Amino acid sequence: MAFYDKLETRDPQLREDEQLAAVRAQISHAQQKAPYFARVLERIDARDIKDRATLAQIPLTRKADVIELQKSSPPFAGMTSIPMSELGRVYMSPGPMFDPEGKREDYWRFARAMFAAGFRRGDLVHNTFAYHFTPAGFMADMGAHALGCPVFPGGTGQTEMQVSAMAQLKPRCYVGTPSFLRIILEKGDELGADLSSLDRALVSAEALPAALRAWLVERGVATLQCYAMADLGLVAYESSALDGMIADEAVLIELVRPGTGDPVRTGEVGEVVVTTLLPEYPLIRFATGDLSAELPGASPCGRTNMRIKGWLGRADQTAKVKGMFVKPSQLAEVAKRHVEIRKYRLVIDHDARNTDHMTLHCEIEAPGDEVLARTVAATLRTVCNLRGDVVFEAPGALANDGKVIDDRRKYD
């Protein structure tokens, strides 16, 4: 069987009709069950949504606003259709932002992406996404279970133990970030461990540079990407055609001009706006802050859904570092805790191994204070849950361009 299910090869017009019908049902459902959407969609009559043009009349819900919405109406801002007591799990992403998980099997729909990446029933899956706080680990875990794959829950870090587990359990499949897969394979070389059982990987949460993919393929690990997020689960995934990312069947994707809700022309870079068709957390026209572009035509693999290019950057200054969001508001919090910091700018780049690396440049009166630098670094880690270097500079040293996050990573 070459496809996960028959939805993937639907006639495009049939899919469009079925998805628009599902969107209409979702709007009615959300208006009845989720107070936030009852308010935001007050003037919307679901029956009017006949095509993408009418869909574009519906107000966006911006991911960037969810933190504040949740703060004023905790924990989910009235955006869920079921109470907390009926959920399977609840997560906290940096911000903080809370993400609900429904009880259904494969709630995050990773099985589809895993199948496309070649994972098959009975294959052992080594999962290095974190299960703590974030849903990433469970996205992979629940997807693997839906496929009938046993999981080794490795989580993040502990490279030497990851190598040891792999060498002995001989998984066929890896799921996690691509940079950590490289780190594990290199550590395996160093320790003389045989990790050759691994021949499939599904990677996400960070960019996959072409050079890294080639390196992994040369090591015998066919590596495909998917695009997912903590609120929506799977949004799009690669197939072996390696020709863009195919939309998941449970979401409807639009690309809009950043700052507006207006669809861009096919091929033009726009903000990814997603409407989910699952009932528990009925996000309707959810503006992700991510940039991408639609690819024309259908994938050579036979899947007929729309395709987008990979992640092309952020519509705002929020950045993703090692799979976690870093927000201007978090840096403001770091600065608030140290009165000495007059101005700051976070520079994000790649180190020699293509791993994300961040440096917080701060203007302070007396740049030589190393104790303070360590204290600020500790605060940065506490607030962002990420390590970063801290460099002090003299007042006036940072450019006056309004940037607080300067993402210098190169993606090809």
Add this chain to the structure above:
Amino acid sequence: MAFYDKLETRDPQLREDEQLAAVRAQISHAQQKAPYFARVLERIDARDIKDRATLAQIPLTRKADVIELQKSSPPFAGMTSIPMSELGRVYMSPGPMFDPEGKREDYWRFARAMFAAGFRRGDLVHNTFAYHFTPAGFMADMGAHALGCPVFPGGTGQTEMQVSAMAQLKPRCYVGTPSFLRIILEKGDELGADLSSLDRALVSAEALPAALRAWLVERGVATLQCYAMADLGLVAYESSALDGMIADEAVLIELVRPGTGDPVRTGEVGEVVVTTLLPEYPLIRFATGDLSAELPGASPCGRTNMRIKGWLGRADQTAKVKGMFVKPSQLAEVAKRHVEIRKYRLVIDHDARNTDHMTLHCEIEAPGDEVLARTVAATLRTVCNLRGDVVFEAPGALANDGKVIDDRRKYD
């Protein structure tokens, strides 16, 4: 409803008859499906097992031997009745030792202990057991799901973020180690966070000193313990009677004279030997290395199963630090990596907060080498997955008593 199910209040003789019948079925099953047990139980006819005296004729399988058995026949030493491909998850405990998880709901049977601790359908459960490598996190997670409780998967560490999640999500229930619960509540005080939603806790993986339980109860958190391990899941649990730990209904517990398979008299301290009645990993007369003693009579709460005292120490020198095993073989591995170490002894004690703390004392020729001390500490952390101090001493300074692990923690 005061009990999780009717099994808990069975007539004791009925339970004994049903459990012995289940043990006979388990022996036949294991002989047919698990090559290790086919070999070890070769001379055993299940039909002969009529009571605990005949059960005691069956050879023990020592937990301490499983690491070597797994090494010679990876990954599960032929002790499971189903292939890896049919499992739900696989874990690696320090050693390394691999633990299989079957696909059944609540495989580790924590729902029973959670129910006894007052967890009820719909309660949010904040889970601080780790989901990575070890099954501890999933023991609690799967138990909560069987009860119909949503879970916040907090995992270990990140105290400030745990406080933030609790203050906003307002869980009623906590599951994790008791020392970490105290750390979280104290951090909450420090940050002025309202954690008063918490009123139930199920704790495990380390001792619960009476003073700490009293402190938690005074904070409004009724705290009960359970006794569980990575191979067996739940073994015994407390009820609100607070009078010993009641055996789980899916295991048969014996207490034997350490080093033998012979049952001790009721009340005498012996090694805990467990036979599980679930089919996937049919451990028969599994000698845990833990010491306990049977309490006479039945619990005042109405549950009729046998009761044991809490954990009374280890039958061997293996120690549990912050919920993880530390073994003589691991310390031997640390020493092997540093030729300078001539003799060593790990001292385990409690710090002021009742948190486990370990110090590796090493005899070396030149005790002043701080760079080496840091390197050894890093090796210790890598091998044991636990932080510890390293203290160098002059040759001859350590007592000549054969002890490599000196557990000085006091339990009342």
